Amino acid sequence: MQAENVIKEKHAGDIEQLKFIFSDENRIIVTAPAGCGKTTAMVSKIARELSNGHILSNKKILAMTFSVNAAMKIKDSLKALLPELVENIQKYLAKVDVANYHNFAMRILFKHGYCLNGEFTHLSDFKIVDEDSPLLNTFITSADSDKLKKVNDAVKASNKEELIAALDDYWDILNRKLITNHVITYNGILISAIKLLRETQISSFYKQYYQMIIIDEFQDTNLLGYLLIKKLIGNNMIIFLGDDVQKIYGFLGAVNGIFNLIIETYPVIEIKFCNNYRFRENNRMKALDLFIRDCVENFQPSNLKASVLVKNLQSDHEEDDFIVKGIEKIVSTKEDKVAVLVRAGWQGNSVAQILDQKGILYFNALFKETDPEYISFYNIALEEFHNNVLGKAVQRNLKNCLLAVDARRNEIYQQESKKYIFESMYKLLEILFVESKKVSGTSRDKYDYIDFILGNKGLKHMMEFVDEQVVLTTIHAAKGLEWEYVIIPRLNGFAFPSSHMCRSCKEANSCNEGFDYCKFTYAQSLKKAFKEELSILYVGITRAKKNVFFTVNTGANKWNHSKTTSCLLNLEGLILEDYEWENAI
Numbered sequence: 001m002q003a004e005n006v007i008k009e010k011h012a013g014d015i016e017q018l019k020f021i022f023s024d025e026n027r028i029i030v031t032a033p034a035g036c037g038k039t040t041a042m043v044s045k046i047a048r049e050l051s052n053g054h055i056l057s058n059k060k061i062l063a064m065t066f067s068v069n070a071a072m073k074i075k076d077s078l079k080a081l082l083p084e085l086v087e088n089i090q091k092y093l094a095k096v097d098v099a100n101y102h103n104f105a106m107r108i109l110f111k112h113g114y115c116l117n118g119e120f121t122h123l124s125d126f127k128i129v130d131e132d133s134p135l136l137n138t139f140i141t142s143a144d145s146d147k148l149k150k151v152n153d154a155v156k157a158s159n160k161e162e163l164i165a166a167l168d169d170y171w172d173i174l175n176r177k178l179i180t181n182h183v184i185t186y187n188g189i190l191i192s193a194i195k196l197l198r199e200t201q202i203s204s205f206y207k208q209y210y211q212m213i214i215i216d217e218f219q220d221t222n223l224l225g226y227l228l229i230k231k232l233i234g235n236n237m238i239i240f241l242g243d244d245v246q247k248i249y250g251f252l253g254a255v256n257g258i259f260n261l262i263i264e265t266y267p268v269i270e271i272k273f274c275n276n277y278r279f280r281e282n283n284r285m286k287a288l289d290l291f292i293r294d295c296v297e298n299f300q301p302s303n304l305k306a307s308v309l310v311k312n313l314q315s316d317h318e319e320d321d322f323i324v325k326g327i328e329k330i331v332s333t334k335e336d337k338v339a340v341l342v343r344a345g346w347q348g349n350s351v352a353q354i355l356d357q358k359g360i361l362y363f364n365a366l367f368k369e370t371d372p373e374y375i376s377f378y379n380i381a382l383e384e385f386h387n388n389v390l391g392k393a394v395q396r397n398l399k400n401c402l403l404a405v406d407a408r409r410n411e412i413y414q415q416e417s418k419k420y421i422f423e424s425m426y427k428l429l430e431i432l433f434v435e436s437k438k439v440s441g442t443s444r445d446k447y448d449y450i451d452f453i454l455g456n457k458g459l460k461h462m463m464e465f466v467d468e469q470v471v472l473t474t475i476h477a478a479k480g481l482e483w484e485y486v487i488i489p490r491l492n493g494f495a496f497p498s499s500h501m502c503r504s505c506k507e508a509n510s511c512n513e514g515f516d517y518c519k520f521t522y523a524q525s526l527k528k529a530f531k532e533e534l535s536i537l538y539v540g541i542t543r544a545k546k547n548v549f550f551t552v553n554t555g556a557n558k559w560n561h562s563k564t565t566s567c568l569l570n571l572e573g574l575i576l577e578d579y580e581w582e583n584a585i
């Protein structure tokens with residue numbers, strides 16, 4: 001009872017949040033714009049179900065998300081809240097499993113995989129690769145390779161019919177030629193788990209074991225993730241959380257309109273949060289938030305109005321200098337943090353160079369997840385973690401692990417220009433080891449925490465804890481994080497939106513181009529691409545607690561034509577205001 005009162009107090013005044021937390025419905029969809037308390041309410045919901053004894057002693061809660069970072073955030077927040085509600089929080093924390101889709105599928109394969117193929121008993125030795133890995137050529141023919149790629153393409157295009165039609169061939173090749181040789185693909189992990197869950201005995205077990213399943217960031221789920229989740233829906237409580245407007249992984253196959261798919265398939269209640277806490281006292285940001293959402297949701301010129309701060313400069317160089325001046329001004333406040341968030345990593349490199357020249361400290365996370373240095377850092381870190389960290393002396397062994405990774409830095413980068421990837425990742429690894437000390441429980445719990453983050457490429461989660469006041473990263477990597485100020489550069493056509501969208505837009509004639517601006521005309525064929533670009537912009541904007549600043553340059557490009565201002569800024573109803581750092585910070 002006391003726990004319920006604490007939760008009620010915490011959410012007092014927010015009817016929708018309270019309705020969700022205290023609902024006993026079995027199927028709930030919660031949609032919420034950024035900053036409306038989705039994560040906060042989800043953690044309270046889990047805490048409520050745990051503390052009132054709804055979750056039986058032999059049952060658990062599964063908190064699942066698309067990214068490992070989002071999954072970790074749930075557990076971290078739960079750890080902070082539970083002590084206010086109950087004693088012996090260990091007992092309660094142990095009842096919550098967090099996972100991303102791959103991680104969860106791996107757990108199922110470790111447990112039951114032998115039912116599909118005996119080689120799954122050696123799963124910890126398996127190499128996990130993509131469909132285009134050269135390693136596969138050792139085991140499969142090029143015709144096989146095409147069949148595997150068909151599934152990957154269908155997942156990325158979110159094409160259910162093509163996926164279903166290609167699945168049997170995929171499984172056959174995976175089973176006979178890859179699993180046998182201790183190799184599996186990322187898609188293969190999900191496909192194998194789905195296959196196992198087709199066994200009624202296994203799926204019934206999980207449907208009962210997980211008395212409550214919460215799926216966060218549901219808008220980013222791809223078809224295989226969706227098929228996996230469907231196999232876990234029984235009489236248990238299932239909660240889908242997310243925000244369609246924050247769907248930024250369309251290129252990985254995030255299913256369009258996935259919340260509607262659930263509404264059409266299952267009886268559910270839908271709760272929408274609408275109190276924006278992040279921008280509660282910031283009318284400009286609140287209006288901008290509503291405006292962009294309106295354009296994404298309705299895909300037509302908005303009747304709303306909003307204003308943004310946009311600095312128009314004449315060259316990349318001028319633009320970079322201007323950004324660095326802003327960074328210097330913000331850093332001089334000593335308290336506030338600022339992130340330069342780019343649409344694509346390379347767009348931040350020239351700002352990084354000036355910061356280097358000026359000796360301004362910053363954290364550089366401009367690398368891509370596909371950078372070979374990024375991938376090999378994880379491989380080596382995981383290998384050295386397993387080599388060095390054994391037994392009970394986890395903390396002492398972590399130091400040895402760091403030394404061992406450092407000793408292999410030359411294996412990770414060959415070019416001086418890629419050295420920063422090692423240095424940034426190494427810093428995140430150090431932070432992970434420090435954070436792991438705060439993980440309550442046994443040495444084994446700390447070990448599993450680190451193993452989970454490294455195994456799931458989740459070091460970016462640690463970006464939240466870096467000391468530097470300045471962070472350079474991509475909008476995709478910034479999801480779920482926040483800073484006082486955000487600067488978004490290069491609001492030019494062919495930069496943001498991406499050149500991919502701009503090319504299609506030109507071909508479809510959906511772009512009214514002036515000599516230095518682009519205006520989008522809402523052609524239906526561009527709907528998916530345009531909505532995704534605006535969603536990326538939305539995620540970037542909503543990372544700012546105080547203010548967001550845009551820069552653009554309409555100087556000459558290399559063919560001596562004026563560059564265009566992005567169509568994302570030339571939206572009907574959006575007022576562009578010039579600014580100077582002196583008055584804006």
Ligand SMILES: Nc1ncnc2c1ncn2[C@@H]1O[C@H](COP(=O)(O)OP(=O)(O)OP(=O)(O)O)[C@@H](O)[C@H]1O
Pocket residue numbers: 010011012014017032033034035036037038039040041277278480481542
């Ligand atoms: N009921 C509430 N009363 C007061 N503050 C709240 C409430 N709910 C959430 N907040 C605060 O609002 C801010 C945003 O909340 P939260 O991070 O849960 O939102 P979110 O919807 O998950 O955001 P995002 O999607 O951007 O990650 C946090 O600082 C949180 O403490």
